[in-house]
Amino acid sequence: MGWVNTHTRELFDGYYSLDITYELLLGGYYPTGINANSNYVARDLAALGLILSPQPPTDPLKVVWKTIWSAKVPGKVALNAWRIAANILPTRRNLSLKGYDGDTGCVLCSHDPEDSLHLFINCPYASDIWSKAGLQWSVNGAASMHECLLATLPRLNKEEVNKTLMLRWGIWKNRNSQVWEQKSKHASETFLITLGWYEDVKRSNASPVVRCRQGVKLVKPRAGQFKMNCDGAYIPSTRRGGVGCVSRNSEGEFLAGASRPHALLTSPFHAELLALKEGLRLAMTLQYTEITFESDCALLVQAFQQEDQDLSTMCLLIYKHASGES
Structure with missing residues (x-):
């Protein structure tokens, strides 16, 4: 069995223990007729493939990505939601991790630090908007936005998902207006304007109604009118x-x-x-x-x-x- 030991070590040394390799190769899976002149050791290809090419790990946020990209919202709103979920939105907390040494407090309420979980969930400004929309987030002590998304998004229906993504975009846009223009809308105004835009989007995406243009006959008002x-x-x-x-x-x-x-x-x-x-x-x-x-x-x-x-x-x-x- 010296040739088996030699070729086994060449193939598997550094990856699997010799005992496991022997069990695979000598458990009835190697081809019959193999001899000392063979320059390889092989077993059932399907079984060997499972060892050398294991299944890739499952993405825990797969359901979040699917929910975001299937939502009926404008592209920039979906992109903003993806950036929130991927934790790459330039909040002050994320900027500080890349060398920013300025104020890390929330632009809207001064809470320190300003991260996605605070800005879109815990901030009083965001809480006011969610209250007006009838969407209350029970994060149950979530330590990150990832945990919050996994706990909340799968429970929402499609309409609630669309409104959630739209309002998060509205919160982020208002936050940026405060940063760059020193202008901030009241939560009620942000809520109305953002959902107003969402209603317009729904109308534009609806199936067009074919209307026949008809002549309009002018009617005079009654006497005295x-x-x-x-x-x-x-x-x-x-x-x-x-x-x-x-x-x-x-x-x-x-x-x-x-x-x-x-x-x-x-x-x-x-x-x-x-x-x-x-x-x-x-x-x-x-x-x-x-x-x-x-x-x-x-x-x-x-x-x-x-x-x-x-x-x-x-x-x-x-x-x-x-x-x-x-």
Whole structure:
């Protein structure tokens, strides 16, 4: 058996004990007819493969990666969630590990240190947002964000996962605004704006509805009533625009009009909304008691007619202007 010992040591020495190797090679697995002139020792290839090429270890965060990349959220939101899970987000704690010697306290509450677990879970600012969203995190003394993600993400349904990733992106964006611009939104504002954007994303990802364009016949108001036609214009390249409104009586005769330029508009819908607001101002100035407002913006009409709670950007604009903000 000297040749077996020699070739066995050549193949396995430094990796497996000689006793285990003998058990593998001499347990009935080596080919018959092998002789001293053979320059190798072999056994059943499948069994040997399990020894030389063991199964790779299972990634404990596999379920987290799958949850993140299957979420129906914008790419930058999913990427931000991945950076949080991989612990490579440039929080002050992580920066200190790479040589940063400045303040390591939380930008939003001064807690030291600012790491992902604190910023997105334990920080009072984040806790306020999660409370408003109806998502309470019971981390049970988790020592890291990895432990927190493994304990929470698998229990959430798809809608809750989407909102969680969106709100974490909103928290991170607000934190960066505070760092670089010294501007920080209230938790309520961050919550509304972020989920408003999420509602817009869901609408844009929904199956398009085919609509047939039909001619619209203008209907005159009843005798003694008035009609206010409102319209807005928007230039995307400059984010500027203008609004106008015209008042007519039941005979279609022109009574009054108003127009106004606007800067820093966000969308065509924003321009249409400001046009309606201008029409309301004119109607109040003329002291109309019975008046019908008319707009060619179907989204604006639908937004005012719906009864369900809506957190989209469009309805946030309506709430903003209805409260008297400019």
